[in-house]
Amino acid sequence: MNSMPSDSASMSFVDRVVVPGDHVLDLTGMANQTIKLGAGLRQDGDAISVMKAGKLRISKPNKYWVESSHKRYVPCVEDTVLGIVVDSKFDNFLVDIKAPMLGLLPVLAFEGGTRRNIPKFEIGTLLYVRVVKANNTMNPELSCMDETGKAAEFGPLKDGYMFETSTGLARMLLSSPPCPILEALGKSLSYEIAIGLNGRVWVNAASPSTVILVSNAIMNSEFLSAAQQKIMVEKLMKRLQ
Amino acid sequence: MEQRLANTWQMTVNERKFIEMALAADLRVDDRGPFDYRPCTITFGRVGGSSEVQLGETRVMSYVTSQLVQPYRDRPNEGTLSIFTEFSPMADPAFEAGRPGEFAIELGRIVDRGLRESGAVDMESLCVVVGKLVWSIRVDLHILDNGGNLIDAANIAALASLLTFRRPECTLGGDDNHELIIHDIEDREPLPLIIHHLPVAVTFAVFGEGNIMV
Secondary structure (H helix, E strand, O other): OOOOOHHHHHHHHOOOEEOOOOEEEEOOOOOOOOOEEOOOEEEEOOEEEEOOOEEEEEEOOOEEEEEOOOOOOOOOOOOEEEEEEEEEOOOEEEEEOOOOOOEEEEOOOOOOOOHHHOOOOOOOOEEEEEEEEOOOOOOOEEEOOOOOOOOOOOEEOOOOEEEEOOHHHHHHHOOOOOOHHHHHHHHHOOEEEEEOOOOEEEEEEOOHHHHHHHHHHHHHOOOOOHHHHHHHHHHHHHHHO | OHHHHHHOOOOOHHHHHHHHHHHHOOOOOOOOOOOOOOOEEEEEOOOOOEEEEEEOOEEEEEEEEEEEEOOOOOOOOOOEEEEEEEEOOOOOOOOOOOOOOHHHHHHHHHHHHHHHHOOOEOOHHHEEEOOOEEEEEEEEEEEEEOOOOHHHHHHHHHHHHHHHOEEOOEEEEOOOOOEEEEOOOOOOOOEEOOEOOOOOOOOOOEEOOOOEEO
């Protein structure tokens, strides 16, 4: 494995299932190149080895990561997640993001935030936040602003219903082009949705029956293919009428 | 403290408001009607006395064993029944291994009282020698997956395993008719427990100042 030329070694593992311990890339033949490693990969001297079981993905030109689906979330920088406020301290909100540790959201991490206009979140508020710092030894740090300091869509979510899924389903829902289940539901129903990469999904619509239908359809679509998802949505629509 | 907080489940304000609003329209969040049950499957093990119940996402396994013991002083002609619960951490991140928490003990007590106070299991037939030897029946409930309504699922599992449990037959024999022989299951057919009726637990929740029941 290590004796193969580096390019073909990495190509042979991309989009295939890898397990911890696999060496997927040999760095000896690649001097003066920058490679970005995402989740689940680690540099082991002269080779890149896998730490999490999953599929190896590559994003041109040089970003590699391992994609896997879990029910718990491992925080990663620049992920957008849905958090629940658990407590508020003097300078941080403690937010649960389904990670091993609670996330810390600084009270000033809001657009135009100063000590005078700190938002008051009661316990149990659902927030759409961005992960700023993620380290497996410290509590992850969150923010309600994007990189430029604007609020974007971050902040508290009002009304609606939240349910939890696996991280793999959340990633499938966020893929572009739009996921077939969301498109199919959107053709006949109108609803609002916010998806967190930590496996939490928030849905809002005008009537509670629409919300319940959308959330149950999404939960049931995890292991269906695109065609099966469309068929399921058609059956649900017929049942409504 | 933070580690424990990260493991306990927190309900959002949105969920609470939505659930109440949906219930006002007679809708439950998983598309059931207010009085609908989730699909229930009971699987039995090959050996009598073990069963696994799946109620929706909730899974509970139950195992019955028996042992000959001395009876209690105030009930010399009755056997004993005891329920033990184990909340495995694989069922829910909030469950901790080791000592049972408050809810685990409460669940064990509810199942125990249901079986004991209704007189479902016949205790007098478990007596072998009055005042000296009786059968002690032990039911172990293992929670494998917590998807809600553990009490109902655990109760069904306990009933199912008690119904299929077989205890070895024992007779008094030997030289002076005082020696106890416990017959092997190959020699004599093992005996079932005498169950008079089945107490089934049904859990209700009341919302909206007592107006809505689920």
